[in-house]
Amino acid sequence: MREIEEIGNVEQHYEVLDMVGDGGQGDLFLGRDRRNGERVALKLQKPRGLGPECLFREAGDELLGEGSRMTMLTGIQGIPEIIGAGTHRGRRCLVMEFVEGRQLQHVLLAKRPVKHPMVVASVIGQLCEILGEVHDRGLVHCDLKSENVIVQSDGRLRLIDMGHAVVEGEPTSEERGTLGWASPEQSDACLSGLTRRADIFGLGCILLEMTVMRLPYGGMEGRAEQGCPVLPADRLAELPPEFASLALRMVRWEAEERPADVREVFDRLRRYLPRPGSRRPSKRLRPDPTEHYRTCAPRL
Structure with missing residues (x-):
C-alpha cells in the first residue's frame, strides 16, 4: 500500500x-x-x-x-x-x-419506483463489480447508500466516501454507517469484526429504495429491532418478482443468512443485464446506467 x-x-x-x-x-x-x-x-x-x-x-x-x-x-x-x-x-x-456526475439519490428521485429489470440490474450489477474489488483488497465500505454513488454522464457508477470503511474482520468499537442503510451488526461495536455481508445489506437497501421506495425494518424511523417486519405488506407486494427473493435475502437480519459475497448477487442479476450493442430501455434513468453494459462486457 x-x-x-x-x-x-x-x-x-x-x-x-x-x-x-x-x-x-x-x-x-x-x-x-x-x-x-x-x-x-x-x-x-x-x-x-x-x-x-x-x-x-x-x-x-x-x-x-x-x-x-x-x-x-x-x-x-x-x-x-x-x-x-x-x-x-x-x-x-x-x-x-473530482468525479463529475449526479448522485444516484437525485437520479432516482426523478424516476422512482424503478421497476425495469434491465435498469435495476445495471445499477446493482455495477456496484457489485466495484465492491468485488474493494472486498478483494480486504475492506468493507460500511456506508452504502444512494447518496454515496455518483452516476457519470456515460452511465458508469462511482462509489465515494470511505469515511466509515473498515478492514474486514477487525473489531470495531462503535457504530458505523447511516441509519436506515446500515446492517444490524453495524449499529454497535462488533468485536468479531464486520464482513462483506454488511455491504450486501446496504446494497439490498439500495435495491429496495429503487423498487419500492422503502428501506427495510422501518428505515430511518428509528433504530430497528430484531423481529420487526422487513417491509409493510403493501410494499412487499410491490417488489418486482425478478428480484423479490434476492432483495429479501440481501437484507436478512442475520449476516450469515445473506449471500456470501457480491459475486453471488451478481450471478442472480446477470440474466437481466443488457447485452453489448442492445437498445436502451424506453423508461431509463438520466444519466443511464444501462449504457455501461451496452458498451462493455461484465467484469464479474
Missing part, C-alpha cells in the same frame, strides 16, 4: 472554491489545481467547535485514516483516486479526484 503524499498547505497548491457537500465526518469542497487548472475534490475535517483540542486532533487523524484506506483501493476504476493530504487553515484535508 502506498503512503499518502503530504502536500502541506493546501492553498499553496489548490484554489479552494465552493462547498459542495456537508457530511458527518467532513465538508466537501470543489478545488482547482493552481498548476494546470484541473478540478479536484477537497474533503476538510469539520471546524473546531467548543470541545477540547484532543477531539479536534482525533477527527483530523480519522480523516487521514480515510485517506490511508483509499490508498488501499488505488487503481479501482469505480473508486476516486486519492491525490494527497494536507492542511487548510488548521483543518486536515484530503485531496481527491
